[in-house]
Amino acid sequence: MKSKLDKKIKILLKRILIYILVIICFSVLWELLANLRFLQSDVLPPLSKVLKALKEQLIKGLLIEDILISLKRVGIGFIIGSISGILVSILSARYRIVHIIVSPLLELIRHIPPIAWIPIALLWFGFGNPPAYFLVSLGAFFPVLSDTREGIAYIERCYQDAALVLGLTAKQRFFRILLPQTIPSVLTGFQTAMGVSWMIVVAAELIGAQSGLGYMIQVSRAQLQTELVVGGMLVIGVIGLILSIAIRGIRFLLLPWKRRGRELISEQI
């Protein structure tokens, strides 16, 4: 058992090492290309300049502020969107009438990309936070809704029967039997929703806000500070990655039975 774990850690370390190596190679290549003077530095600034600009921004405290504002928008929008996604899917599973009414509407709306909602969101909610909350929650809503629905569809009657003849209480049947069967799908929904949310918040800030990372990029472009434009992009990428890793971490914590022998489980389900 222990040597197995050691082996797993070794594989993980190896992977991380390769990641880092690739990133270093990429950075060096970037730096070289930018310094070859084929390109003007306002088209592709060298990495060193980008990092320097970011550092200055960091020291002024502006960068952290922008990051926090964007994160807050994502956070609130994500929570509103995913809670309503879960609620609607529960209601439509519980009440046939909700399912019948809601399904065609949702099918139609989900095919409108959230970015296409930006103009109307600005008309409805003005500038700043409210349209961002609206757009992000819209973007989070659909993935959570469809994956939660799938999770509910996966609930198997036989476990309810078992719970019944084992005398489990109604509370246990909900929390210990129903929920664990749906959580994997809900988390998959969260994962997609988080990716979408982060993309949308940046898009919304590019167009309709006076703060946040998207806005920072936009302003820097207007001021011809290309290194900050690229720097902002880098920061957006890194934070997106961290958010995605965080959700994966939550998944790992909440689904202990999926940690070992995954292939066997999928066989059983």
Added chain:
Amino acid sequence: MKDDGHIFLANLSFKFLLDNNSYLSVIEDLSFNVRRGEFLCIIGPSGCGKTTLLKLICGILKIEKGNIKILWNDKENKQRITLVFQDLNLFYWMTALKNVEVVLRARNINNKESVRLAQSYLNRVKLNNYEKYYPHELSGGQRQRLAIARALATEAEIILLDEPFSNLDEKTKLNIEEDFLDLWEKQKLTVIMVTQSIQEALKMADRIVVFSERPAKIKKEFRIDLPRPRLRGIEYAEEFKKLEGEIWSIINE
């Protein structure tokens, strides 16, 4: 006290509603009793309604016609009857220990005590050292044992078994059967077991009921008075072979 009745089935009938609005009659006018502490085996062709019958007795399915009366020993316990499913239906998201513990928690046993007790139920089916394993990490026989431990944890007085020992190799099967008979005797359980195997029924049962094709009716009953313990080697006894032949001919009638 030994011969008093425990479960009484009277004129039980059950139909399934099919897609095309017709009915499939699964059980028709079935009546029999089970004594307290009896080990009853039901043998019958597959699809004859045995599983449906077990589900009716333990209350998963609602009785439509006729009735089932049970004279409970224990007035206190909430879950006095339980069923070990053919597919076991172990909760795959819980460890072996949790699979048992969740049942104990339902009986209002506090957290600390339930861990200790769950452990003792696992010991009883010889699953000590497997408490942290998930069902998919256990072997077929171990899973069967876990399902039995979980059923025992209800402290039910009646246990229904739906072909629990099929899909096991002969040796594992014999070991589990032996352990289960042991528990049955010690805890004075009333057991109804559905099986396809005449030999298995003869080795375990006090009485064997042979069912007809669907809708299930009793073709014949056999009292099995072979001396216990009778799991190992009894299949070579004259008496055993005679009964086996008789049951076989009734099934094939």
